[in-house]
Amino acid sequence: DTGVSQNPRHKITKRGQNVTFRCDPISEHNRLYWYRQTLGQGPEFLTYFQNEAQLEKSRLLSDRFSAERPKGSFSTLEIQRTEQGDSAMYLCASSPPRESGLDSGANVLTFGAGSRLTVL
Amino acid sequence: KNEVEQSPQNLTAQEGEFITINCSYSVGISALHWLQQHPGGGIVSLFMLSSGKKKHGRLIATINIQEKHSSLHITASHPRDSAVYICAVRYNYGGSQGNLIFGKGTKLSVKP
Numbered sequence: 417d418t419g420v421s422q423n424p425r426h427k428i429t430k431r432g433q434n435v436t437f438r439c440d441p442i443s444e445h446n447r448l449y450w451y452r453q454t455l456g457q458g459p460e461f462l463t464y465f466q467n468e469a470q471l472e473k474s475r476l477l478s479d480r481f482s483a484e485r486p487k488g489s490f491s492t493l494e495i496q497r498t499e500q501g502d503s504a505m506y507l508c509a510s511s512p513p514r515e516s517g518l519d520s521g522a523n524v525l526t527f528g529a530g531s532r533l534t535v536l
Numbered sequence: 537k538n539e540v541e542q543s544p545q546n547l548t549a550q551e552g553e554f555i556t557i558n559c560s561y562s563v564g565i566s567a568l569h570w571l572q573q574h575p576g577g578g579i580v581s582l583f584m585l586s587s588g589k590k591k592h593g594r595l596i597a598t599i600n601i602q603e604k605h606s607s608l609h610i611t612a613s614h615p616r617d618s619a620v621y622i623c624a625v626r627y628n629y630g631g632s633q634g635n636l637i638f639g640k641g642t643k644l645s646v647k648p
Contacts, residue, residue: 458622458638527579
């Protein structure tokens with residue numbers, strides 16, 4: 417297991433097109449998060465899954481955004497009818513179960529390298 | 537509005553210097569994270585704190601719950617420490633495990 421994997425790393429699309437990003441978390445991690453980061457800003461929370469259940473969604477996540485984690489493993493984030501304001505780095509992170517006792521150390525949250533979206 | 541404020545925004549240091557980055561937040565939290573982001577986007581989790589102090593190598597993180605303040609210290613800084621350091625908190629008001637509020641980051645540059 418080489419960590420959290422995100423694909424594609426960079427996506428350039430025209431306004432109005434749909435895009436989908438995939439995140440493969442660390443296999444033992446049951447919790448998965450999506451964040452968005454624009455230039456010069458800290459990441460912003462988008463949504464959170466525990467296993468296959470989407471437990472929380474940010475108000476930032478408009479109805480053009482949908483995230484799934486159908487089998488509790490990989491997750492997808494789809495953006496429909498992209499707008500130029502959607503251009504950002506989309507970050508995925510995962511963490512182990514609380515009951516594992518591993519969720520309090522330095523590796524409590526492991527990020528992927530991100531998927532950069534550019535909407536023309 | 538619940539915010540996370542970091543200072544300074546930018547910091548330039550000479551190799552070997554002791555560095556302190558500060559993080560303040562506005563209401564009660566259940567956890568605070570320090571993260572390191574290198575150019576190109578990769579983010580590494582350094583610490584998660586709910587009280588006291590943690591140390592890992594040359595890095596030390598402290599938190600004062602009463603004062604709603606945390607500091608990240610780097611001893612004997614090295615050019616490879618150059619990165620953006622981000623503070624993130626999970627508020628007590630009902631934020632889930634994932635609903636972290638992030639600061640804008642402190643860009644550290646360590647000169648040889």
